[in-house]
Amino acid sequence: MATPGTTAGDVLGLIRGHKAVTRADIRRVTGLSRTAVTLRVEQLLEHGLVAERAEGGSTGGRPPTRLAFNPESGTVLAASIGASRAQVAACDLVGTVLTESEFAVPSTGDAQAVFGMAAEHLRRLMAKLPPEQSVYGLGVSVPSAVDIATGHSLAAGTGVGEVAVAEFFVEQFAVPVRVDSDVNVLALAEHRRHPEVDDLLVLKTSTGIGAGIIAGGRLQRGAWGAAGDIGHIKLGGGDDRPCRCGDRGCLETEAAGWALLGRFTDLGRPLSGLPELAELARGGDPDAVRLVREAGRRIGEVLAAAVNLLNPAVVVVRGDLSHAFEPMVAGLRERIYQYSSALSTSNLRIEPGADDAPTGIQACAAMILDRILATDAINALLDDVRH
Missing domain, CATH: 1.10.10.10 (Winged helix-like DNA-binding domain superfamily/Winged helix DNA-binding domain)
Known part of the structure; x- marks a missing residue:
């Protein structure tokens, strides 16, 4: 039967x-x-x-x-929108990037303008595809909490603010759109790479700081999509500096990329961006090593509580500052092992994203592929074709 x-x-x-x-x-x-x-x-x-x-x-x-x-039977679009730059791509139906581009995100905070730039770049990529190639969907990540049900970003004052992200892109491309925070998308991608690990934390250290949480094999978003927003936890013993969220004394003011670049400028050494800072740290520049290691310590103080609470098996460090992994992880380990229980850290692994780890755009593509290739979606697609 x-x-x-x-x-x-x-x-x-x-x-x-x-x-x-x-x-x-x-x-x-x-x-x-x-x-x-x-x-x-x-x-x-x-x-x-x-x-x-x-x-x-x-x-x-x-x-x-x-x-x-047959992965060549269609295309999905992907847009990984960060606080300082964005990457977009057209991918086949297994997530292989066919064509891609990147642009700098203006510091004006105008989300609609940024999304408009992303849409224009995506249209240019679509023009390079064979005319008969169907586009089935678009996966988007943004640097803020997201209401997964509506596709609205939620974190006013940081990232892109409160914007109807999914609605914007649906109007532009008339395809299914799936939106999530950048760190959640990376957490889902890392979980696919570690299918044997049911409890995993992904720490993104870039312009901002966030954590993606896989617990019991499932992504944890929290009641309002704000799970893992560790960058705005208040620190004790800090300088009570103003944060870009409008508050003061957040972890980001001590350890986020934007704060570290400001410290370098204060030293009379303005940098072009976080990739340059990471390169200096890898090369042993004393100022860069010191600042990145101290950032790791401050992040480790906050992450230690998450290690005790969630007991992950693996912490994967992603983002621009992960490219200065040695000084960053030295600070992280110092504080995590100092402040977490011995039981929680007895077999804990802290590792960088692997060289073959999915990029932000590949993770966005995987996110929308999960939706459009789901059983119900395929049945609906075939039914539309018959009728």
């Missing part, structure tokens, strides 16, 4: 997951009849989502036809 609800979308999921590579496999896994399997596979073939190849072994006669997901 066929499994109830076994649809073309379910079959595509089996093929994508390599759980079924022939029609016989599909019949065996699902219990569907030969006719039902043929109907579903033909739907996927007609839409280009699946390709078939005459490969594989055979006990005699014609070898079985193998089925494979």
